[in-house]
Amino acid sequence: MKRPQLLDRFGRPIQRNVLTKEVSAATIGGVRSPVSGYPADGLDPVRLASILRAADQGDPVQFLELAEIIEERDMHYLGVIGTRKRSVSQIPITVKAASDKPEDVKKAEMVQEWLERGELIEELFDILDAVGKGYSFTEILWDSSMGQWRPDKLEYRDPRWFRFNRHDFKTPMQLDDYGQEKPLDAFKFIFAQVKAKSGLPIRSGLARAATWGYLFKKYTERDWAIFTQTYGQPLRVGKWGEGASEADKNTLFDAVANIAGDCAAIIPDSMTIDFVEAKSANASSDLYLNRVEHLDQQISKAVLGQTGTTDAVVGGLGSGKEHRQVQEDIERADAGTLAAILNRDLIRPWMDLEFGPQEAYPTLVIARPEQEDLKTESEIVGNLFKIGLPLKTEQLYAKFGYEKPKATDEILGQISPNGDAPANAGDGGKQTSKIKRFLEPIKYPKPEQGTQTAQQALQASQGDFSAVDDLGVLADQLQNTARPQITAMMGQIEAMMVEANSLEEFRAMMLAGFGEIDTSGFEAMMAQALTSSFAGGHLAVEEESRDA
Template sequence: MTGLVDHRGQPLRREVMTRDVAGPSIGSVRSPISGYPADGMTPVRLAQILRAADMGSPLAYFELAEQIEERDLHYVGIMGTRKRSVAQIDVTVDAASDKPLDVEIADRMRRWIDRDELADETFDILDAVGKGDSFTEIIWDMSAGQWQPLRLEWRDPRWFTYDRKDGRTPLLRGGESGISADSPLPAFKFIRHTVKAKSGLPVRSGLARIAAWAWMFKAFTQRDWAIFTQTYGQPVRIGKFRAGASSEDKNTLFRAVANIAGDCAAIVPEGMSIEFIESKNVGSGSDLYEKRSDWLDRQLSKAVLGQTGTTDTKSGGLGDGGNKVHGDVREDIETADCKALAATLNRDLVRPWVDLEYGPQAAYPRLRIARPKAEDVKGLVEALQTLVPMGMRVQMSEVRDKFGLSDPDANAELLRAPASPATPDRLAQPSLSLVRALQAAGAGKAATIPADAVADRLNAETAPDMAELLEQIEAMMDAAGDLGEFREMLLAAYPDLPIARLAGKIGNSLVAAHAAGRFDIEEGASDA
């Protein structure tokens, strides 16, 4: 146990496995209270935040990424769509082999993933889609004397940083105590998931870095739109007073003009008037801001979902036509997310779990996350109708799996194909020929000679064994173009034909027929 190391070369330390090591704590650098770098954001300030993240200080960047999701309704909507499209797909487990131990391990994995919490846990792990990296702490349970994940706890990415030497190796901010130096992540304790919107450092690969600029420009547009609406959305009020009006009259008129927008009512002395002058470009000016905001939203939809058609309902958009989508996410993006998440779970959860409980193995079970492919059931049936009579051997269990049917119980009532009307005649033909031959050999004694009874019994006992065989052979004869092709079909279909039971019955019948013949001859000789 003490010799186990993780994929980063970190040795196992048993004392940290069952306790939290990356949670918030009083007086530590891992505080649940976040900063608000998005307040008063400017292009210069945004560039500084991104540059600091590249240099190994991603704290402000992770805080900004969180705020963008909170302040942009469109961005949080499409990000949630992309993450939930993967989190809701069922997870399956493939055993490493058919060995009893491998099957036992796989069954144990299946029981664990069949939990209601798994969808929420995978949704949190997919936080890496926006931020580039996500860190989930595994809290292990040994109460039953066996290693098993008790829960998966999402940890705020603000509590992690990167080694300045390579910009890739994750470090726990403040160490395990929260007040010491940054330290490497303990072995077998964390699921670190990285999503690549582009190649490069992990902190530069998330979609939040791309979305930050669009969010800032849209925020500027929305602010200007609000100012424009407030200024030109209401008509300009102009108050007029008579010549020689006193200061008190002027103040009264001004208060009336200032308050009329909010109160929608005012009184002025006789002789004073108020005029309303409406702007002529309110509609066109408002459309300009709206079009700019919608354009930026469409660019975000392309970056996050790979298309815009199903989110913006814009005819002729990227999502219309040739791109396959699953609800709202393009198929290639969803498939890539599924494969990346499965690879992360196999590396950081499945393999450590197996090593802890069973020790290092030559092969490990694998989690698979994939949307089931639609089967062409009609095409499969048509192919089987052609290929099976030609000699192709197909497992019935595989066909049932394709149709989603279970194996029938021992006493279950089964559906059966209707019997072919030609089958009895074909089966009876060999027996009829044999009887006629025996009748001819018996010189009119067919009704009394024992050979007739032997032939009838042979036909009755071999018919069940011959029925299915003859049907398949006749189908091959119909499909074959010549005798050579028919021979190849027979060899492919029956390389190891089980004929022992049929041969035994025929052998016994031949012995009986031989005895019956001798009896007929001797009886005939005595009659003569």
């Protein structure tokens, strides 16, 4: 049987012999060199603009290297971009089956089992390199050694080894061993694009905006370092007399310059220099700090959408809770984007390789479980119980995460047999006073004196069931016997519901009142019911015999 032709999302056919090989590994001295350049050295606005312009025109190498260096040299950018990536890479991943059919459920379970791999968090972190650079490439190494297809590794690949189609600058391409651009091998790569803004992939990453903040911040830090080094140092001025030679002047300058610091000068003896001192040196030093903090805050806004979780801003607008909600919004968006990428470039190809093209596929869901407000929920349950709405105890136990206690378990707050509250009761016994009167086992009323029960009527017949004229008499007598006991029980339960202020208190009353219920009355009723049934059977047989 010929296997169906599989195509990737770009309509390109797969080559099965390529899937288990590395096609974009690093090569020393080749076009995929792991050695990186350092375009940040000597960076200025003109050079930065030329680097960004070259990236827009299809040569992104220096921009990608600069983005890498910014993460290494700017601790603030490293912190916030790392926070954004780690917050998503550690979110629980679940798998939703395509349907309830057993075969679809089995596929979902297979994917879920693969997701339990310990390497997954690190692999997802690398895929999310797209948050900064705008895109990332991850090579899928497939394993078919056991006769089935399965992703073995997800290897991060340097984005410098890839390009975009010159026609649209959107379609990803890979570099072959000779540096020529060619389409991505089908089913071999996870191409992730996390957009900070709409537009071309090379211009959609956060590093694009961070480069300018990085440049201005480094200028300020350099000036701040010079100011800090020379602040408080005395100015040395050397003077030479008439007729001094160049050699004398050089000697004089070396003398004043080597005393300490850079604040040194030499002038002719006939010249004067006036030093005008700044009114507030402290204000000058604060200027550097304020500028650096301002630039850091702009980076925080760009990466996390807010500053409350990274920068302590005195008098800043908005609470920490609101700032955290903004960050959670971005987290959910990143998680949704990552899940869509994995479903498109990993899960669907996997299912196609293993089972062939499918009508529907299992779906990865990356989302944090919703946090329920159990305090509010408990108040709602209490109010519903007070108005008499019946509730399932099993559902409540599951809602609050508690296990239903067994008969042999020690119950927290349980009333002791003598009516005293236990030592662990939080109310100190105050809530048990009105429960005590329900502690005595319920005594059911006996039949009124002189009333002949059904059993007594049958005994009076001395075994001659025909002597009993009507079974309806027996039934009425049985009902009259049971009614007082049932009425007493219902009255007791209604009284408990009126007195109880909470579900827990009502439960304690029920346990107290019915924990050791006196069943002698019900036993007598059942005996009478069985006797009546026995008698009715014999009467029916005798009537049939007489009619025959």
